[in-house]
Amino acid sequence: MSTKIKASRASKSQKTSCVQAFFLICSFYFLLLTFPAQAARLQSWRLSPTQTQLEFFTDDGVQPTAQLLSNPTRLVIDMPGVTFGRPQVTESYNGAIRAIRVGQFAPGTTRMVVEYAPGYTIDPNQVQFQPRAANQWSVQLPNPQISGVINPSPVTPSPVTPPPISSTPPATNARAFLQSLQATGDGFFLRSTGGAPEIRSLRSGDRRQMIFDFYGATISPNLSPRDLPVNLNGVSRAQITQLSPDVVRVTLTLSEQSPNWQASVSPSGGLIILPQTIGASPGQPVSQTAIVQSVELDANRQLVIRGNQALNYSAGWDRPSGAYRILIRSARTDLRTIQLPANSPLLRAQVRQEGNDVAVLIIPASGNQIGAIVQSSPQQLTVPFTRSGLFPVTPPPITPQPVTPPPTTNPIPVPPRPTPTPVPRPIPSGRQVVILDPGHGGPDPGAVGIGGIQEKEIVLDVSRRVRDILERSNVQVVMTRNADIDLDLQPRVDIAERARATIFVSIHANAISMSRPDINGVETYYFQSGLELAQTIHRNILAGTGAPDRRVRSARFYVLRRTSMPSVLLELGFVTGRDDARRLSDTTFRQRMAESIARGILEYLGRRS
Template sequence: MRFHWLLLSVFSSFLLALPAQAGKLVFWRFDSGQNRLVFTTDDRVQPTAQLIPNPTRVVIDLPGIVLGQPSVTENFSGTIKSVRIGQFDAQTTRLVIEIAQGYTVDPQQVKIRGISPTQWTVDLPQPQRVNSSPDTLPPLPPVPSPSTTRPNATTTTTTTSNTSDTSGDFQVTRNGLFVRLERNGDERKISSKRSRDRQKIEFELPGATLSENLLGQTFPVNNYGVSQIQFEQVSGSTARITLSVSSSSPDWQALYSRFGGLVLLPQGGLSSFNNGNAPNSPAPISINIPRNQQQQAIIQSIDLNSSNTQLNISSDRPIRGSGNWNFNQGVYEIRIDNALLSDSFRGPRLGTRSAIYQLRVRQEDADTVLIMVQPALGYQLGQLLQSSDQLLALELRSLRTPYEPNPVTRPPVVSIPPSNPPSNPPISLDPTPPPRPNPPKGRTLVILDPGHGGKDPGAIGIGGLQEKDIILPISQMVSQILEQQGIQVMMTRSSDYFVSLEGRTNMANRAGASLFVSIHANSMGAGRPDVSGLEVYYFGDRRLSDTIYRSIVRSVNVKERGVRRARFYVLRNSKMPSTLIEVGFVTGQEDAAKLRNSNYQRQMADAIARGVIEYIRQNRL
């Protein structure tokens, strides 16, 4: 049986995300009426696809993505038999669309499209009946990566006819050779030796098992000075790979990837080959490193200095890095060529007052380390400096704004009960919350209103997901971000208790708040899991709602349902600019999965806070 792989990215096999940084599949849906599969991840992904016969299946693998739940199978009637979602290996989720027996699809009509780095669609043509299922199928057509993955970059698709019969278990890529295999946990080191005539390089892999497609096979390579590669299983627990090379070829090294495969690279990197025989490879990047040190550097650690003003990247050898903003992702990307992450790599611990909000590090391909930095609110990134041959430093600068708190002179928070309380207080508490602080004079005050609470759970969605449990942590994170900017915040509830609608607006009006921001989650009922998305409401002036809405859709992967006018009680009865944000639908299959995720909640909170700050600055409150 022959499998046919489509390499959607030349580096797809080498996206070696750190285990702690693995993304998740947060949503998928197959529309049988349109033969369309839609899926969403919480981190960008570069899928690979293959078409398999007997029966015909379209298989999509998501490297670096985990399912986080048991396998799922959804059966259909008609020409599409089923869709299955499962964990292929520890770092790869697999989606399988199985065509009904006796039908097939034209692979040239299968359309795989990246709407964004985290949203993909797979459109199938109408399956056609065949007399018998073919033993082989032509490969799926190449599909480019979404343009938002790397702006202004040229996407290169590599296909290698020499390896079309290997099921993707052996691939020649622009950064070396890749072999898919299994390991049984044996951590003994890979050994290598070169023949006396220097024309054979042999690797012994203890604890490794080759796939059936590779056993006893020899394949032509004809790239990088390698004429062919041979695979043997010399024992039940040891595999052997032999490269046939020219006598002048440099030595090669073998490195295990985190996706259960093996990467084969020439020592000194592919810059050793200047004859242009690397498939689709760009001109080598010149780096100013002495000749005797032109080996891959090992990135050992990334640390914040004690003054929170510099991010330090240290290596065991000289390194050079380049930095650019990826505005589609909202992160600053630092690329370090000719480098690998250390097996004992460690990153910084990011506290609530760190200058960096989020840091992600991964081995983007066989010799490039990618570091993605997102500054915290109140900080901006400076220059990328070469502190020494083995140390890169990224400057971190604090923004001195009118809203930045002064830790020395900030007035104390005092608790003052309201004057002349009514005999029947409008706030019904369950249980009794702590007393509310009176805001300092002359300081912007934002009322954050997490809807519902206590005996009122709000909307109840998929899997019993309750609105009150989603919006409270989001509101608390918004409060924390605003307070870090020196903006005074009062919350209508700070834990799980009930507050009436009248009590919420009375609190804001008595305090003389500058803004009122109510946070909710939406519902369309159990019968409409197809409805998901963001909605923001206003009653009078809509500028606050517009600003927050723009901030969210710029940085959060959420469907846009617009800004609308509504006569909600809290909007009609608050005496300051007010808005009500529906962060998503707890009854929506797509939104519910996201809203359970603490990282997604943090993204939503960050976007709301940025919108509030932007409005305050625009209106000089």
């Protein structure tokens, strides 16, 4: 993760625009009061499903400028003082917006280009930039217009009804990368990144197969499984294959009594395949509104959602809120809150109306994991929870394991393991809550280093190991993410604040140019009240791993500044470093690193108990 920081806060904004003509140029200027600091980093961005709002997030304040260009219409947003740190990324879409491109325009400027499809333009006077915070901006995009039409009516792209399968692939600019196929309580979910593919479906003449072709899609090499045995709504098997370089086929093996199935783009991201009501034809789902009558925990500590009729749903982790999101389609409700008893498996639960759908958002409490959703009847969904571990009174000792480096033609000497500091005593009974925050995740791999190792995978693995050690020592642990999901910065802070955490520990891996493999070592960052915590953990890491010392430093990282408890950010080593990359790839070394971090946390908490 880059250590460059820019701290600023928004004070006022001013927009000037010129008249729309053959060549449209419109610039927006935002004046912000800034602290003297280094560059911020672009963290994430998202386009709303209706393509009317674009949001982007940085790890610190940013002063964007914008201009509108034509032939084709492009809204160009420049972020001075912001680094991207990755090769250019292009996301393709269907509708009036054809693509969003993000890249490093200049050494100190990140550029985001919103490109419209040929024939469309927008009124520059209706583009509105709204600062949500110094590091978060919302761009309200006007409805697209047909080029050359004076005062045209707003253009709303019509939904596309999937045409029959043909041997001639359609023309499409979308490119979707399918990451995984999994069965849900009511159908199948295809996790994907990139654009939305065009979908064509067909049921075989003997009614034993339902075929879906996704044009403009590619299977990820890591997709697993490709052949999924299931027993769901008359489906016995689901297979996914790369039919051609640009076409992915999903084949469902059915019973003759199984209804037709339909595929669509999920509002929360990815693709969903669901059964239609018997008697409906492909592309014509029944649109009857269900009423969500109750959402509550039953005597078995399961979350039960009940409706007045069949509930059609999808589920997955929600990036903006950091919660697990159950979306019930074509539904309405008057519910807003969920009563959580003592010792609830949930840290937080919320019900909200999202247009024509109802969303149930839940965050599991420490030590609890969300199980597979069960649709025990058409009108009821049951969400079980499983315990990920118990807290014994006396934790088992952490036994040092010898490091056995894998063979290599040019072995790198592994430093001898120092004698570890004894593990502190278990924390006395009391509410000691530690937030572990594995950096990056989902489509954001973080730093990518030697051999293709990715920061997001390393830090999630180490964080899980730290959690297991702490929980054996009577410490309650809440992880901001426990899976490969994309989570913005503010939700990470919100999770810590809602949990009233004792400390916040963000775990990352460092990087520098691939031309500097000689740079290796551990860095620890703090802000204000986190100095003692940083020094304690850093000292234990050095003693337990023998890693080079790159010091404890003060920094204004977003998650450090915005959390109210003592907070630190750990850089476990350089994925671009010759020595660090080898060590961080080794699971034995990761365990040593986790033991050292946990030892430092327990030592710090022990002083304050």
